[in-house]
Amino acid sequence: MISVNNINRESFINISILLLLFISAFVSYFLDQGYYVNLISRVTVFAIAGIGLNLALGYGGMVSLGHAAFFGLGGYIAGIGALHFSESSEFAFSLGGSNEMLLLWLVAIVLSAILAFFIGLISLRTTGVYFIMITLAFAQMIYYFVISWSTYGGEDGLLINTRNQFLGFETDNEIFFFLICFGMLLLFIWISSRLIKSRFGTALNVARMNHVRLATVGINPFPIKLTAFVFSAIITAISGALFADLNRFVSPDMLSWQMSGEIIIFILLGGVGRLYGPVIGAVIFVMLETIIGGYTEHWKLFLGLFLLGIVLFANGGLMQIVAGDKRHD
Numbered sequence: 001m002i003s004v005n006n007i008n009r010e011s012f013i014n015i016s017i018l019l020l021l022f023i024s025a026f027v028s029y030f031l032d033q034g035y036y037v038n039l040i041s042r043v044t045v046f047a048i049a050g051i052g053l054n055l056a057l058g059y060g061g062m063v064s065l066g067h068a069a070f071f072g073l074g075g076y077i078a079g080i081g082a083l084h085f086s087e088s089s090e091f092a093f094s095l096g097g098s099n100e101m102l103l104l105w106l107v108a109i110v111l112s113a114i115l116a117f118f119i120g121l122i123s124l125r126t127t128g129v130y131f132i133m134i135t136l137a138f139a140q141m142i143y144y145f146v147i148s149w150s151t152y153g154g155e156d157g158l159l160i161n162t163r164n165q166f167l168g169f170e171t172d173n174e175i176f177f178f179l180i181c182f183g184m185l186l187l188f189i190w191i192s193s194r195l196i197k198s199r200f201g202t203a204l205n206v207a208r209m210n211h212v213r214l215a216t217v218g219i220n221p222f223p224i225k226l227t228a229f230v231f232s233a234i235i236t237a238i239s240g241a242l243f244a245d246l247n248r249f250v251s252p253d254m255l256s257w258q259m260s261g262e263i264i265i266f267i268l269l270g271g272v273g274r275l276y277g278p279v280i281g282a283v284i285f286v287m288l289e290t291i292i293g294g295y296t297e298h299w300k301l302f303l304g305l306f307l308l309g310i311v312l313f314a315n316g317g318l319m320q321i322v323a324g325d326k327r328h329d
Helices: 004-030 034-057 068-087 101-123 128-147 174-197 199-209 211-216 221-247 257-270 277-294 299-313 318-323
Strands: none
Touching: 004 034, 004 174, 004 277, 004 318, 034 174, 034 221, 034 257, 034 277, 068 101, 068 128, 068 221, 068 257, 101 128, 101 221, 128 257, 174 199, 174 221, 199 211, 199 221, 211 221, 257 277, 257 299, 257 318, 277 299, 277 318
16 A cells, blocks of 8 residues: 555655756756756656557557667657758758658657558557567668668668757757757656546556456456557657757667667556656666766666676666655556
8 A cells, every 4th residue: 555655755765766867957057067968968858758658558558579679760750850950041841841840840749650550550460479570570671771761871771960949039049959858858747647647547456457347347458558549659759859959960770679669668667557667777777878878888788687696686767766666656
C-alpha cells in the first residue's frame, strides 16, 4: 500500500528534479557554458521521448522496440523541412520546406499518428514477444529505407544549417532552445497525467493487467490500446524533431533499434509506469554517458551493470529507492 508520506515524498522529488534542470540550465548559461545548456536540453528531449513510450509501455503494457521509427520520423521531418527552406529563395514553402517548428511539429504529429495507427493495427493483434518483434520489424524497414534514400543523405545523414524557428524567433540561442524543450516537457507531463487519471487511463491500466476483465464489462481493449499507442508515437515524434534541431543533424541512427532500446532504458532506470520516471532515467543516462564516457568509450558496460542492479534490486526504478514504494501511477 502506498502511504500519503510516500506520495508526498515522490511529488517533492519530481518537482525538485524539474527545478534542478531549470536552474542548472540558467546557471550554465550565465556562466557562458553553452555546452552544458545543450547537455541539459538533451536530457529534456530524451525525457520527452521516454514519457511518450512510457504511455504505451508503462501504462499499456506494450513493449515496443519500434518507437525509434517515430523518433526518427520527427527528426527527418525537421531536417527535410529545414533543407527545402534553405534551398528556396523567396518562397518559404517551396518544395514543401519550412523552418517554422510549430508547422513541422504539426506535420510530425499527423504522419506519426498515421504510421502508429497502421503499425498498431497490425501489431496489437499479437502479444508478448510477437508484438515486440513486429514493432521492431516495422522500425527496421523504415531504417533501411532511409539508409537507401540518397536524396536526404542516406547513411551519412542530413545537416541542418540553422535551427528551425519558433513563432518567428531564432532558436540558435542555447537558453531559448532549452526553454522550448522544457516547456514541451511540462506540456507532455501534464497531458500524460490527464490521460492517466481519466477514465481512458483507468481502462488502459485494466487492459494492461487483464484485458479479458475489461472486455467482460463491455469495453473493447483493442481501441484503447491503439489510441494509447498513437498518442505515445506522437509525443516521441516531437522529441525526435527537437533532437534533430538540438544537434543540427539527423541520421538513420535515430531510427535504429538501439535508439528504441535507449528510450526503454530511460523508463527502466526511473521506474516503469511512473509519470516522472523517464525524466530521472534520462538524467542518469546522460550523466553516465558524459562522465564515464569522458574516460572510456565502453561506458555502456557500466550503464548495463547499473541497469542490471536496478532490475534485480529495485524493479520500480530509482524512484522506488528514493521514495520507498513500489509504484505510484
